[in-house]
Amino acid sequence: MKATLTIFSAFFFPLIGMISLSWAAAAPTRVDIAYPSPSPRVAPLWVAQDMDFFGKYGLKAQAVLVRNNTMLTAGFASGDINMAYTGGTTVLGVAAAGGESKMVLGFVSRGRGFLMVKPDIRKPADLAGKKFGVQSIGGTFWMYAMLGLEQLGLAVARDKIQFIVVGDQPLMMRALESGVIDAMMSTSRAFALDLKKKGFNLLAEVFPPMAATGLVARKPFLEKNPAVVENVLKALIEAEYFLLAPSGKNQTIKTLMNRLKMSDVSLAEEGYADIVKEFEPKPYPSLEGMRNMQRLMALQNPKFNELNPTHLIDASFLKKLEDSGFFAQLQARYKE
Numbered sequence: 001m002k003a004t005l006t007i008f009s010a011f012f013f014p015l016i017g018m019i020s021l022s023w024a025a026a027a028p029t030r031v032d033i034a035y036p037s038p039s040p041r042v043a044p045l046w047v048a049q050d051m052d053f054f055g056k057y058g059l060k061a062q063a064v065l066v067r068n069n070t071m072l073t074a075g076f077a078s079g080d081i082n083m084a085y086t087g088g089t090t091v092l093g094v095a096a097a098g099g100e101s102k103m104v105l106g107f108v109s110r111g112r113g114f115l116m117v118k119p120d121i122r123k124p125a126d127l128a129g130k131k132f133g134v135q136s137i138g139g140t141f142w143m144y145a146m147l148g149l150e151q152l153g154l155a156v157a158r159d160k161i162q163f164i165v166v167g168d169q170p171l172m173m174r175a176l177e178s179g180v181i182d183a184m185m186s187t188s189r190a191f192a193l194d195l196k197k198k199g200f201n202l203l204a205e206v207f208p209p210m211a212a213t214g215l216v217a218r219k220p221f222l223e224k225n226p227a228v229v230e231n232v233l234k235a236l237i238e239a240e241y242f243l244l245a246p247s248g249k250n251q252t253i254k255t256l257m258n259r260l261k262m263s264d265v266s267l268a269e270e271g272y273a274d275i276v277k278e279f280e281p282k283p284y285p286s287l288e289g290m291r292n293m294q295r296l297m298a299l300q301n302p303k304f305n306e307l308n309p310t311h312l313i314d315a316s317f318l319k320k321l322e323d324s325g326f327f328a329q330l331q332a333r334y335k336e
Contacts, residue, residue: 028060029228033215035063035085036072037135037168038260039188040271041108041213041278043252045085046259048239051251056238057231067167069093069139076101082221083232088211088285088293089140091312096303100219102314103211105233107240107279109286111210113144114192115152115203116176117183122201124152128159133166133181140212141172143296144185147206170260176200187212190271194264211289211313222314233317238330240279243272245334282327285313 031054035042045063048054054061066072066081073093075081084090087103094101121127127149134142142163149156156163166175169191172184177198186192192202215236222229243252249272256268290309298304321327 028055028058029231030060030062031083031228031232032062032064032081033083033085033232034066034072034075034081036066036069036090037140038065039169040190040256040260040268040275041187042085042259043243043256043272043275044107044236044239046255047243047248047252048235050255051239051242053235053238053242054232057234059228059231059235061232061235068136068165070136073097076216076218079218079220081218083215083217083229085214085236086216087140087213088290088312089138089143089297090216091211091290092294092297092304092307092309093138095307095312096297096301101216101312102219102222103214103216103285103290103312104222104229104314104317105215105236105283106211106213106285106289107283108213109209109211109280109284109289110278111144111206111208111212111289112187112189112274112278113148113206113208114186114189115145115148115183115205116186116192116195117201117203118176118179119199119201121182121203124154124203127152127154127161127183127203129161130182131162131164131180133172133175133184134163135168135172136165137163138297138300140210141169141185141187142300143210143293144187144206144208145183146296146299147208148185148204151204151206188271189274190262190267193270194267209286209289209292211286211293214283214285226317230317230320233321234326237283237321237326240283241281241330241334244276244279244281248334281331282318282322284315284318287313 076094077097077099166172175181242248253268262268
């Protein structure tokens with residue numbers, strides 16, 4: 001009996017150890033991905049969670065809302081945030097503060113902004129002396145505001161336009177509806193249409209080159225965890241191809257309605273239509289867009305003129321995926 005137990009132990013307990021090691025090896029890698037503003041453009045991040053594309057590539061991802069770009073930039077500078085679903089504003093801000101981050105993915109290379117104003121504002125001159133809501137001074141929505149004002153021939157100082165820090169797009173919409181602010185920029189046609197239905201006016205649209213939406217990572221994190229970054233990119237890009245395909249439309253609209261707490265399916269459909277028009281099938285970060293953002297941020301702080309935008313982009317991960325045939329595989333998989 002003792003001999004039998006010895007033989008059993010010799011085979012059984014190493015087997016238990018092997019199973020434990022196998023489970024440990026298969027355990028997904030936890031990654032936190034911050035993002036600064038809920039909008040339809042965040043769809044790839046949310047769809048990658050809902051459809052478990054992250055799990056497909058060995059990841060367990062948590063999307064963390066950080067309410068403005070100032071906090072996001074500070075998180076990068078302190079090392080509390082390693083990756084974020086954001087754009088050039090963050091990269092430039094981190095660089096100006098002495099940190100190092102890279103934009104490794106760029107879903108949108110040309111922005112689209114909608115200047116929404118109170119019903120009694122009907123022409124550009126009516127904006128003089130008014131309050132303009134933004135998410136943060138120097139942030140992406142501030143840039144869109146500056147571009148909109150430029151396009152209309154207005155100047156902040158001369159026309160006594162006051163920027164009010166309110167928060168992300170849903171918060172700005174509520175501030176506009178309650179009269180706290182007189183104007184705001186939206187990057188979503190769905191949000192703009194919602195405001196139009198409530199009587200607010202669309203004063204202008206802008207279509208600037210912008211490195212506005214993608215993935216940014218701290219340089220030390222990129223260097224230490226290239227496989228993790230590559231798998232995050234795979235999950236996000238597959239989510240993009242899924243949602244751009246007609247077969248992924250219904251799920252994407254469902255995701256948008258859930259994440260943005262929309263009750264009107266037509267608004268979610270408008271948000272989806274924006275994504276289809278704006279997203280790049282090969283999402284390389286836009287150097288032209290980064291330079292345009294640098295120009296705007298330098299209006300607030302001349303220190304941004306000292307930065308070299310080419311050092312703030314790392315396209316090597318996407319190039320590796322393209323050379324491996326990853327994009328071609330996704331195109332074939334989601335062609336309908």
